[in-house]
Amino acid sequence: MSDVLNPPVSSEATASVPLKPLGKVLAVTSGKGGVGKTFVSANLAAALAKLGLRVLVLDADLGLANLDVVLNLYPKITLHDVFTGKAKLEEAIIRAPGGFSVLLAGSGMVEYSRLTPEVRDDFLRIMNGLVPHYDVVLLDTGAGISDVVLFAVSLASEVLVVATPEPTSLTDAYATIKVLVGQQKRQTIRMVINQTARLGDGRAITVQLQQVLDRFVATDPARPIKLVHMGDIPADPAVRQAIMRRQLLMQATPSCPAAMAISQLALKLEASVISVNR
Amino acid sequence: MVTQSSSSPVELHQLQLDDARALLDHSMLLALPSPEESPSDYLQAVIDGLCELSLKDPLTGLGNRRHFRAVQERTIDGVARSGDPALLLMLDIDHFKKVNDTYGHQAGDRVLQAIGKSIASCVRPMDTVARYGGEEFSVVLPNCHSSFGSTVAERIRATVEALVIPISPSVSISVTVSVGGAYAPEWVRSTASLWTERADVQLYRAKTEGRNRVCIDHQQEIYVSAEEKNLLFGHLALGDPAWIESIPGEATGASASGSMQRAN
Numbered sequence: 090m091s092d093v094l095n096p097p098v099s100s101e102a103t104a105s106v107p108l109k110p111l112g113k114v115l116a117v118t119s120g121k122g123g124v125g126k127t128f129v130s131a132n133l134a135a136a137l138a139k140l141g142l143r144v145l146v147l148d149a150d151l152g153l154a155n156l157d158v159v160l161n162l163y164p165k166i167t168l169h170d171v172f173t174g175k176a177k178l179e180e181a182i183i184r185a186p187g188g189f190s191v192l193l194a195g196s197g198m199v200e201y202s203r204l205t206p207e208v209r210d211d212f213l214r215i216m217n218g219l220v221p222h223y224d225v226v227l228l229d230t231g232a233g234i235s236d237v238v239l240f241a242v243s244l245a246s247e248v249l250v251v252a253t254p255e256p257t258s259l260t261d262a263y264a265t266i267k268v269l270v271g272q273q274k275r276q277t278i279r280m281v282i283n284q285t286a287r288l289g290d291g292r293a294i295t296v297q298l299q300q301v302l303d304r305f306v307a308t309d310p311a312r313p314i315k316l317v318h319m320g321d322i323p324a325d326p327a328v329r330q331a332i333m334r335r336q337l338l339m340q341a342t343p344s345c346p347a348a349m350a351i352s353q354l355a356l357k358l359e360a361s362v363i364s365v366n367r
Numbered sequence: 368m369v370t371q372s373s374s375s376p377v378e379l380h381q382l383q384l385d386d387a388r389a390l391l392d393h394s395m396l397l398a399l400p401s402p403e404e405s406p407s408d409y410l411q412a413v414i415d416g417l418c419e420l421s422l423k424d425p426l427t428g429l430g431n432r433r434h435f436r437a438v439q440e441r442t443i444d445g446v447a448r449s450g451d452p453a454l455l456l457m458l459d460i461d462h463f464k465k466v467n468d469t470y471g472h473q474a475g476d477r478v479l480q481a482i483g484k485s486i487a488s489c490v491r492p493m494d495t496v497a498r499y500g501g502e503e504f505s506v507v508l509p510n511c512h513s514s515f516g517s518t519v520a521e522r523i524r525a526t527v528e529a530l531v532i533p534i535s536p537s538v539s540i541s542v543t544v545s546v547g548g549a550y551a552p553e554w555v556r557s558t559a560s561l562w563t564e565r566a567d568v569q570l571y572r573a574k575t576e577g578r579n580r581v582c583i584d585h586q587q588e589i590y591v592s593a594e595e596k597n598l599l600f601g602h603l604a605l606g607d608p609a610w611i612e613s614i615p616g617e618a619t620g621a622s623a624s625g626s627m628q629r630a631n
Contacts, residue, residue, distance in 0.1 A: 204557070204558070204561070205558055205560075205561075206560075206561075236552060236557055236561075256596075256599070256600045259599050259600060260591050260596060260599060263591060263595070263599055264591050267591075297598075297599060297600070298599065300598065301595055301598045301599050304598065305592075305594075305595050
C-alpha cells in the first residue's frame with residue numbers, strides 16, 4: 090500500500106519541482122476565502138456518494154479548518170491525533186451525514202500550518218494510506234496560496250477552482266491558477282462558479298479568465314492552459330438556510346436550484362475525471 | 368528564576384566570570400568597564416560581549432551560522448506579515464580547495480577574509496552577510512525587490528572576480544564565486560531550512576553550469592497587474608448595466624444607474 094506513492098524528494102511546495110500527483114484525488118481550492126469552497130466540497134462529496142462512489146473528504150486546511158463546522162461534526166479523534174501518533178488513521182475517519190467519509194483536521198492543527206518536512210511526510214503518509222480505499226478523495230484546501238495549500242494541491246491529479254463572480258474572488262482565482270500553472274506545470278484547471286445570478290454567467294467568467302491567461306500566462310503555444318468550466322451553482326436562498334442550520338444542502342433541500350447544480354457537477358466530474366482515472 | 372530585590376543585588380564575586388572575561392579579553396571585542404565602579408554595567412558588558420561573540424565568525428568578523436539563522440527567521444516573519452520581498456543568497460568560492468592545497472591554509476584564510484569584506488561592501492547596511500561554513504557565505508536581503516536581486520548578486524560576483532588578494536608579499540591571487548539565490552515566498556510563513564534549500568539548489572545549478580555565475584530562483588509571480596485586472600473584469604469597470612444587474616441584491620440600484628446612463 091505504501092508503494093502507491095513514492096514520497097517525492099524534499100522540495101518546498103513553492104519550488105519548481107512538481108510532486109508526483111496521485112490518481113483520483115481532486116483538490117478544491119479558491120485563492121480567496123469565503124467563496125464557498127468547503128460548502129462545495131461537502132455537498133459535492135454527498136452528490137458523488139449518491140452516485141454510488143466511495144468518497145472521502147480530507148480537511149486539508151490545516152491552519153483554519155472549518156469542515157467540521159459545515160458538517161456539524163465534532164469527532165474525538167482527528168487528523169491531529171494521527172499526525173501526533175495518538176491514533177490510527179482508520180480511527181480518525183468518520184462517516185458524514187451525506188454518506189461519505191471525512192477526515193477532519195481538528196483543532197490544534199495550527200502547528201501544522203507551516204509546511205515543514207515533517208508535515209509534508211506525515212501528509213504523504215496519510216494520503217498513501219487513504220487513496221487506495223476510495224473512488225475519489227476530495228482535498229478541501231485552505232484559502233490563500235500558502236505553501237501548505239500548494240502542497241496539498243500538488244498531491245491531487247485534478248484541481249477544481251471555486252470562484253464567485255465578485256472581482257476580488259476572480260482576481261484571487263486568477264492568481265491561484267497562475268501559480269498552479271507556473272509551479273506545478275498544470276495545464277488543465279477545472280472551474281466552478283458559485284453564486285451566479287444568471288444562466289451562462291459562469292461560462293462567461295471562465296471565458297474571460299481564459300482570455301487573460303492566454304494573454305499573460307500561457308504565452309508558450311506548445312503549453313496551452315485549459316480552463317474547463319464544470320458548472321455554475323446559482324445564488325439560492327436555500328444555501329444560506331442550509332449553512333445556518335449546519336446541514337448539507339443535498340440533504341436539506343435536494344431539489345433546490347443550487348443542489349441540482351451540484352448534482353450536475355458531480356455527474357460531470359464522475360464522467361470526465363473519476364471514471365477516467367479509475 | 369530568582370528575582371533580586373533592589374536591596375540585594377547580584378554579588379559579582381559569587382559568579383564564575385573568569386572564563387567569560389578571559390574569552391572577551393582574548394577576542395578584544397571591547398574594553399570591559401571596571402567591576403568595582405559599577406557591577407551592573409560590568410555584568411551587562413560581559414553579557415553583551417558574550418552575545419556578540421556567540422554570533423560572530425572569528426575569522427571573517429561576519430555573522431556566523433547561528434546569527435544567519437536568527438536573521439533568516441526574523442525575515443521570514445516580516446515577509447509573512449508585510450509581503451515585502453526578501454532575497455537569500457548563498458555563495459561558494461570556486462575551487463577553494465585548490466587555494467588551500469597550493470598556497471596553504473593561511474592563504475585560504477586570507478582569501479576568506481577578503482571575500483567576506485568584499486561581499487559586505489556590495490550590500491546595504493540592513494542586509495546581513497554571514498559565513499555559512501567553510502568557504503560558503505550567505506546574505507539575507509530584506510525588502511529586496513525581485514528586479515534588483517540579480518543586480519545585487521551580479522555586483523557581488525563581479526566585485527569578487529575583480530578582487531586581487533595578496534596572500535604573501537610577493538603573491539596575489541584572484542578567485543571567483545558561484546551565487547545561488549531564492550526569494551522567500553511572500554505572505555507565506557515558510558521555514559528557514561526550506562528557503563535555504565531553494566537557494567542551495569540554485570547555487571548547485573550555478574556550479575554545474577560552469578561556476579563564477581549567478582542563478583536565482585525567481586519567486587513565483589503571483590502578483591496580478593493592473594492590466595490583467597482590467598482585462599479580468601473590464602466589463603465591470605465600464606459599469607456594464609447588464610452585468611451589474613446580475614449581481615444579487617444590487618439589481619435595483621444598478622438598473623437605476625443603468626437607466627441614467629441611457630438617459631445621458
